[in-house]
Amino acid sequence: MNTFYITTPLYYINARPHLGHTYTTLVADCVSRYKKMKGYKVCFLTGTDEHGQNIERAAMDQKVSPQELADKNTEEYRKLWARFGVEYDQFIRTTDRQHHVASREIFQRAFDRGFIYKGEYSGWYCIPCNLFAPEAEIVPNCEVCRRSTERVTEESYFFKLSAFQGQLLDLYRQSPEFINPPSRRNEVIRFVQDGLKDLSISRTSVKWGIPLTFDKSHVIYVWFEALVGYLSGIGFGNKHTRDQFETYWPAQMQLVGKDIIRFHTVYWPAFLLAAGLPLPDRVYAHGWWLKDETKMSKSRGNVINPHILLNHFGSDAVRYFLLREIPFGGDGNFSYEALIHRVNSDLANDFGNLVSRTLTLISRHFGDIIPNPSADQLSSTLEKEVQNRAVLTIELYQKYMDELAFSKALEAIWELLSRTNKYINESAPWRLSKDPAQRSRLGTILFTCAEVSRITTVLLAPVLPGSCSRVWKQLGIQEELKSQRLDQLAWGQRVVGANLGQITAVFPRLDKEVILQRLFDQSNSKKKSKSEKSNKTEIVTPAVKDKSAKSSKVIVPSEAQSTTITIDDFTKVDLRVGQVVSAEKVKGADRLLQLVVDIGTETRQILAGIAESYSTESLVGKKIIVVANLQARKLRGLESCGMLLAASVGHEGTPVLATFLEEVPNGARLK
Numbered sequence: 017m018n019t020f021y022i023t024t025p026l027y028y029i030n031a032r033p034h035l036g037h038t039y040t041t042l043v044a045d046c047v048s049r050y051k052k053m054k055g056y057k058v059c060f061l062t063g064t065d066e067h068g069q070n071i072e073r074a075a076m077d078q079k080v081s082p083q084e085l086a087d088k089n090t091e092e093y094r095k096l097w098a099r100f101g102v103e104y105d106q107f108i109r110t111t112d113r114q115h116h117v118a119s120r121e122i123f124q125r126a127f128d129r130g131f132i133y134k135g136e137y138s139g140w141y142c143i144p145c146n147l148f149a150p151e152a153e154i155v156p157n158c159e160v161c162r163r164s165t166e167r168v169t170e171e172s173y174f175f176k177l178s179a180f181q182g183q184l185l186d187l188y189r190q191s192p193e194f195i196n197p198p199s200r201r202n203e204v205i206r207f208v209q210d211g212l213k214d215l216s217i218s219r220t221s222v223k224w225g226i227p228l229t230f231d232k233s234h235v236i237y238v239w240f241e242a243l244v245g246y247l248s249g250i251g252f253g254n255k256h257t258r259d260q261f262e263t264y265w266p267a268q269m270q271l272v273g274k275d276i277i278r279f280h281t282v283y284w285p286a287f288l289l290a291a292g293l294p295l296p297d298r299v300y301a302h303g304w305w306l307k308d309e310t311k312m313s314k315s316r317g318n319v320i321n322p323h324i325l326l327n328h329f330g331s332d333a334v335r336y337f338l339l340r341e342i343p344f345g346g347d348g349n350f351s352y353e354a355l356i357h358r359v360n361s362d363l364a365n366d367f368g369n370l371v372s373r374t375l376t377l378i379s380r381h382f383g384d385i386i387p388n389p390s391a392d393q394l395s396s397t398l399e400k401e402v403q404n405r406a407v408l409t410i411e412l413y414q415k416y417m418d419e420l421a422f423s424k425a426l427e428a429i430w431e432l433l434s435r436t437n438k439y440i441n442e443s444a445p446w447r448l449s450k451d452p453a454q455r456s457r458l459g460t461i462l463f464t465c466a467e468v469s470r471i472t473t474v475l476l477a478p479v480l481p482g483s484c485s486r487v488w489k490q491l492g493i494q495e496e497l498k499s500q501r502l503d504q505l506a507w508g509q510r511v512v513g514a515n516l517g518q519i520t521a522v523f524p525r526l527d528k529e530v531i532l533q534r535l536f537d538q539s540n541s542k543k544k545s546k547s548e549k550s551n552k553t554e555i556v557t558p559a560v561k562d563k564s565a566k567s568s569k570v571i572v573p574s575e576a577q578s579t580t581i582t583i584d585d586f587t588k589v590d591l592r593v594g595q596v597v598s599a600e601k602v603k604g605a606d607r608l609l610q611l612v613v614d615i616g617t618e619t620r621q622i623l624a625g626i627a628e629s630y631s632t633e634s635l636v637g638k639k640i641i642v643v644a645n646l647q648a649r650k651l652r653g654l655e656s657c658g659m660l661l662a663a664s665v666g667h668e669g670t671p672v673l674a675t676f677l678e679e680v681p682n683g684a685r686l687k
């Protein structure tokens with residue numbers, strides 16, 4: 017069996033995880049799940065980088081020991097990954113004993129092979145980044161975070177990085193795939209060509225670290241030992257776990273952010289060469305998530321808290337958004353509006369709609385059993401087109417996933433979804449269901465849609481694990497979703513005869529204004545209590561800060577404002593019993609239906625935003641409640657004369673029409 021070892025960076029634990037860390041981990045989780053579904057024996061490693069002066073200082077500030085701080089904050093990462101459904105195979109903490117042993121061994125190996133010597137180091141050092149800045153006359157700022165550096169002089173062990181210039185350049189030439197994306201390769205090559213200085217790899221000024229066995233006043237420089245985490249995490253340095261190490265090392269894929277590419281493509285291979293170990297196949301640097309066009313980072317105070325995203329959107333929506341929104345490798349600006357848009361348009365409308373329409377019709381007309389298609393009809397042009405698109409999608413998806421082009425892989429799936437949704441509209445199964453002579457045609461259409469649902473659910477499982485397993489249950493397929501092999505996925509008749517599970521909406525629509533308001537309320541709850549002194553409080557939603565947002569201000573009425581009305585006020589509202597005569601979808605508006613309603617004295621055209629909860633055919637004949645004296649208004653160029661009453665249910669405000677238990681004449685007044 018082919019093995020696949022994938023790693024994320026080991027995250028610093030002096031701060032809580034933010035969206036940037038979450039991104040790398042979710043990408044790794046998605047790749048790991050994808051590879052598992054392709055039959056690989058995968059090891060997915062993540063973990064925490066817990067030593068160094070910045071942790072020592074943070075612990076001092078919080079009046080706890082560095083170990084206590086590390087224990088507490090590493091849990092933050094574990095909890096977050098659990099909430100996102102991240103299924104890592106190994107979690108390495110650099111404070112683990114095993115890691116200490118492994119780090120000392122790598123140091124010793126490089127020392128024994130003549131690549132480490134003792135000297136004195138004096139240089140400009142950035143404590144938060146654990147990074148020396150290039151030598152300069154005046155205090156330089158850190159190259160990574162731009163903060164001011166400090167002068168440090170101390171006895172130190174040095175790593176002979178300069179000795180590896182030739183071997184590194186050979187590596188980049190002979191294995192061009194080592195540095196990804198290719199656009200990053202030149203920047204690394206230039207850095208190495210400019211000449212490599214030896215690297216100070218031990219500290220006497222820092223206590224919170226791994227002491228050297230042969231010189232206990234020194235601890236190993238954090239970057240040197242943190243990188244060793246990729247080895248210690250799979251068992252390096254322990255004879256009992258040697259097999260595991262040998263099974264997985266060298267790694268096939270090491271994911272990092274672009275800011276730490278030099279550590280991973282220059283220092284890391286040099287350390288490995290010095291220790292006589294094989295090099296990883298690929299290092300892949302992704303871009304940054306930006307907020308308001310600047311890098312999201314704790315020091316800038318513009319981070320997005322992933323827990324808040326989870327609370328409002330759920331894990332799969334965030335996973336989908338992060339992978340779909342920007343091409344992997346590039347930077348991307350985060351906005352709540354874009355996230356809400358993706359959920360509503362891609363997940364609720366395209367994927368959710370296809371599944372729920374298909375399953376509802378199968379349940380209604382075939383007693384919950386996925387029907388057999390007719391062989392003749394399956395080879396008709398329309399069905400063939402959908403089938404061919406599905407076959408092409410399976411191929412394209414794997415090609416793009418192998419290139420880490422997640423956005424393109426998802427785009428390919430969405431082409432298939434939109435072709436299939438169009439196919440349903442074109443073949444109008446709800447109309448055929450009224451004609452018994454069309455039963456076999458109806459079966460073919462619903463089979464085709466169910467088969468597309470099965471295929472897309474398997475393809476999307478690495479990205480949307482939770483939702484896809486819910487869809488899978490609804491499809492009623494017996495085998496486990498996780499056991500489906502992507503490399504064996506093909507168009508077929510595997511769904512025929514499946515007994516559907518309970519049908520529920522997997523991707524409810526989000527109400528943009530409501531969500532933005534809730535996000536605002538949450539992030540401003542402290543400020544709000546101060547500003548609530550005035551009668552009316554004008555507050556700015558998160559949308560205001562976002563240039564792409566259209567909405568700007570939300571007026572919050574003070575609690576003193578009256579919310580009761582008199583009976584006279586109420587009787588001004590003319591509520592009537594109406595009966596739906598016809599219902600049609602409004603072109604270009606996903607939620608809107610154009611209804612003709614008989615209200616006793618006349619028929620009215622009313623537009624209602626209920627298309628996602630009610631099919632047009634289910635409405636015809638239904639008795640409803642109409643606000644008859646509402647001023648007419650135009651929506652999408654069509655006049656709406658009145659309004660329907662519906663309960664707004666749940667978090668998403670799903671409409672549920674008010675109706676009657678007994679027979680009532682059209683036009684009867686409600687009082």
Ligand code: MSP
Binds near residue numbers: 244245305312
């Ligand atoms: N501890 C080192 C890594 C050692 S690996 C042996 C470290 N930790 S970190 O917590 O600062 O960063 C971890 C990763 O998060 C990096 O890959 C970094 O690029 C990524 N991100 C931090 N902020 C980010 C964004 N705003 N956007 C995307 N990823 C970013 O570096």
